[in-house]
């Protein structure tokens with residue numbers, strides 16, 4: 055072989071290696087494909103959850119060398135260094151994009167430091183699979199550190215969904231990702247409205263803190279600090295909120311870019327992973343948004359100029375690329391609590407063949423508020439010309455299986471506010487009661503019907519026998535909750551097959567807020583919504599209902615699984631209780647759900663529940679038996695720390711146990727899990743699906759280079 059040939063081979067190999075190193079991200083999963091009604095696949099993933107860091111050593115010279123920000127394991131976020139909880143050292147975690155009917159199998163390994171975890175599949179109904187819902191201490195034990203838990207379910211309800219940790223503050227620290235379930239164009243009722251539905255057109259929006267969520271939470275609840283985020287990230291990217299002409303060089307972080315071709319119509323899928331009370335308004339310069347679906351459910355298309363998303367909501371829209379080929383700002387504005395910090399973010403819509411430069415114009419907080427029609431505005435009543443509430447949307451198709459017009463079998467008024475009670479977690483009634491400290495240190499507890507949801511010590515779904523019957527409560531089992539703090543496993547029992555109506559009421563007395571409520575295990579119809587006044591009481595709403603003043607759409611109300619409630623108003627939802635299990639309905643703001651702003655729906659009786667999976671992990675309290683501890687060599691007199699034992703009674707309900715009435719969870723009592731095996735056998739199980747997808751390790755883009763090198767080599771040899 056001649057020297058020139060050796061030189062050429064070396065150059066080719068160098069080029070090959072350089073190109074490989076330059077590939078920034080992991081190749082797409084085989085299940086991310088055009089959905090064509092071919093055979094369903096089994097889609098395997100392995101999630102490694104761990105504490106990690108933004109702008110780590112993996113980021114090299116980011117942002118001075120922008121391509122370094124896309125390096126393997128580099129999480130740039132908004133450029134502010136902080137600890138995070140990442141999945142596979144990515145934020146967002148890997149995007150799961152499958153076709154309807156595929157089986158999703160995710161092995162979740164917990165590498166966190168002494169902290170449990172669990173992943174919830176937000177938007178998946180887990181019909182017949184309640185053990186896969188991923189709510190620690192309700193549907194499973196937290197995944198212990200160093201352990202792996204396998205989630206396995208069929209992606210049966212199509213649409214734009216997402217996944218996130220349901221444990222502590224891990225979701226606010228980065229443990230979330232998109233979950234898209236597509237249909238073939240033939241099955242998708244919306245397919246005539248767009249030309250492309252591309253994997254890269256997912257917009258995952260999250261408010262973002264400058265420190266770990268837990269640190270922010272304890273500083274807020276015990277130190278009187280604010281609960282306002284510092285930034286927004288779009289698909290894990292963003293900048294600190296300053297106009298571009300005021301940014302320092304190290305703040306010039308890369309933005310998310312979405313590419314389109316002029317003349318085409320694109321389906322975008324937008325997801326909100328909101329953490330704090332910060333709904334986000336989104337708009338795209340020179341373009342309108344044709345909204346076609348929400349929370350995975352098609353709606354009659356509506357064209358708007360901007361869209362507000364609250365935590366946990368998803369909206370699909372069609373963007374018509376009908377402008378001159380150029381780049382346009384996508385503007386994101388933080389509302390509510392964000393007003394004080396003027397938080398905004400930008401991303402870029404870029405047409406093919408336009409220069410890779412940022413759009414003209416300096417974006418400021420003020421210019422993220424655009425004129426025109428707004429969908430899902432904050433705290434508006436229906437009927438406003440420029441503000442379209444989600445209750446005014448209509449479902450795309452009428453469904454005849456359910457009679458939504460009949461009287462509901464169960465009706466619940468769930469009224470909430472921030473209550474001035476001495477919640478023992480944040481106030482000691484004797485030493486630092488809520489009204490014994492200065493204003494900024496007062497922690498008002500967000501509660502539903504004056505009850506804080508306290509997690510049971512074992513998951514009732516899989517370990518009901520481990521729980522004392524009086525672990526559970528509802529309004530009929532507690533008293534004096536307006537005077538003292540009530541916390542217990544707040545559970546409402548609903549017979550299987552019931553039509554359920556929930557009237558969510560935000561009394562709005564303490565602060566102005568927007569609480570988005572998310573239901574697990576089912577979607578619901580948003581049949582009514584109204585802002586009544588700046589404050590409202592549950593009795594006023596009851597009276598309005600009795601007198602026929604709550605107008606419901608029982609014909610074609612939109613179907614969702616997450617919905618905001620106007621402050622000083624109500625949102626009415628209806629769902630069919632057809633999925634047996636223990637399902638949460640909770641505020642999706644992290645700092646609210648973590649302090650118990652939720653309720654458990656127990657749907658069906660114990661004999662309706664599918665059997666507990668074999669060898670399902672267990673957890674719970676443990677106390678040694680008397681005989682195992684009896685030791686005659688010790689003085690057996692029991693001494694207790696008087697302070698700790700009175701303040702932290704963790705073994706029983708925090709309401710006065712003597713005042714607890716018998717459980718009033720109607721129908722059967724919450725005991726005896728395994729009553730009727732025969733009925734359980736009828737509950738559908740995960741079917742095993744064909745074809746395990748093999749991993750693809752090479753990018754198709756490498757082939758032209760290899761071919762070119764081999765061709766030239768052959769010519770020379």
Ligand SMILES: [Cu+2]
Pocket residue numbers: 500568569570641642643646647651
């Ligand atoms: Cu809330």
